[in-house]
Amino acid sequence: MPSGLIGVAIIFPIVFSINAAxxxxxxxxxxxxxxxxxxxxxxxxxxxxVPSEDGNDKKRIIGIITGNLHRFxxxxxxxxxxx
Numbered sequence: 001m002p003s004g005l006i007g008v009a010i011i012f013p014i015v016f017s018i019n020a021a022x023x024x025x026x027x028x029x030x031x032x033x034x035x036x037x038x039x040x041x042x043x044x045x046x047x048x049x050v051p052s053e054d055g056n057d058k059k060r061i062i063g064i065i066t067g068n069l070h071r072f073x074x075x076x077x078x079x080x081x082x083x
Contacts, residue, residue, distance in 0.1 A: 035072070039065045 046061045 036069070039069065 043061055043065055047058060
């Protein structure tokens, strides 16, 4: 068998799939970083703009944000386990 045929038939698809997986991973990480940045922005806006009467607002917003991130993580794990 010619080596060029092996290169085209075997090596090229493997390299292409590795590059595609890397691009999908980078895009997913970019979206997740954006989600985390927006959560920090929401926390800072809530901390600075909403007057606190009893001091529990900071703990409450932290609980809401971390709860949502944990739920998002569990959904991602559930989705990844199905594949």
